[in-house]
Amino acid sequence: MRLRHEFHGLKIATWNVNSVKARLEPALAWLKEAKPDVVCLQEIKTVDEGFPREPFEALGYNCAVHGQKSYNGVAILSRHPMEDVTPRLPGGAPLPDGSSDDHARYLEAVIAGKKGVVRVATIYAPNGNPWPGPKFDFKLAWLERLRLHAKKLLKNEEPVVLMGDYNIIPQDIDAARPKAWIKDALFQPESKAALRRIENLGYTDAFRSLHPEGGHYTFWDYFGSWERNNGIRIDHILLSPQGLDRLKKVGIDKEVRGACEKPSDHVPVWCELNI
DNA sequence: ATGGTCGCCGAGCGA
Numbered sequence: 001m002r003l004r005h006e007f008h009g010l011k012i013a014t015w016n017v018n019s020v021k022a023r024l025e026p027a028l029a030w031l032k033e034a035k036p037d038v039v040c041l042q043e044i045k046t047v048d049e050g051f052p053r054e055p056f057e058a059l060g061y062n063c064a065v066h067g068q069k070s071y072n073g074v075a076i077l078s079r080h081p082m083e084d085v086t087p088r089l090p091g092g093a094p095l096p097d098g099s100s101d102d103h104a105r106y107l108e109a110v111i112a113g114k115k116g117v118v119r120v121a122t123i124y125a126p127n128g129n130p131w132p133g134p135k136f137d138f139k140l141a142w143l144e145r146l147r148l149h150a151k152k153l154l155k156n157e158e159p160v161v162l163m164g165d166y167n168i169i170p171q172d173i174d175a176a177r178p179k180a181w182i183k184d185a186l187f188q189p190e191s192k193a194a195l196r197r198i199e200n201l202g203y204t205d206a207f208r209s210l211h212p213e214g215g216h217y218t219f220w221d222y223f224g225s226w227e228r229n230n231g232i233r234i235d236h237i238l239l240s241p242q243g244l245d246r247l248k249k250v251g252i253d254k255e256v257r258g259a260c261e262k263p264s265d266h267v268p269v270w271c272e273l274n275i
Numbered sequence: 276a277t278g279g280t281c282g283c284c285g286a287g288c289g290a
Binding site for chain 1: 278281282283284289
């Protein structure tokens with residue numbers, strides 16, 4: 001007798017945790033429940049040495065970390081080995097404090113599943129507020145650097161997943177109260193256009209592709225928005241054509257917001273790929 | 276009506 005095992009695909013998630021240390025317990029609880037194979041984290045808010053590797057390794061995850069003191073910082077957790085681990089986007093400028101590095105907002109790795117490989121990037125795009133101003137200009141410049149890199153990645157004709165906190169509300173249907181965001185950097189026409197320019201290269205918003213109806217959010221601020229469901233969808237999964245071919249499912253783990261005393265202002269978004 | 280709350284770290288900044 002031969003047993004058949006259903007293939008479930010590779011579950012890849014993104015989550016802006018708003019400090020990995022402050023969110024350690026809820027993050028571990030979510031990992032045990034959701035069982036993702038790969039997790040892209042943003043806003044870890046610590047240097048590499050401060051990343052709590054041991055508790056994640058105890059759950060079977062390898063950790064690739066690109067940290068920064070106090071702000072930003074990204075990481076990838078993976079049950080499979082990671083290769084070609086690359087921090088930073090090309091074209092970065094030194095930080096104002098004189099350090100030679102760029103903001104820690106991008107980290108990429110290649111991961112092999114049972115049916116093939118996937119290139120995964122964790123992305124923490126600049127917020128860009130207040131608008132207008134130098135921070136908004138920095139946001140647009142950073143997104144253009146991301147676009148140029150995303151374009152290069154398409155040449156490999158491999159499944160690519162560019163996931164994270166883009167700090168962009170793509171359309172009116174992605175905000176409970178779109179009018180409230182008119183003067184915000186996340187909802188400026190230039191911000192939406194920057195996201196569309198990346199999509200126009202050949203990337204697809206995985207969540208939108210399976211949920212065209214809108215009304216699904218990934219972020220609620222700490223000023224009472226959760227209680228009123230005054231959310232926005234700003235955490236996105238962009239798939240290359242070869243990635244989209246393998247898309248099986250996509251979801252938002254909204255319940256994570258109410259599952260602990262001190263939640264992140266973002267919730268996890270995930271997809272399942274035939275890889 | 277332009278507040279409110281987090282997390283960094285131990286004052287304001289960033290979101």
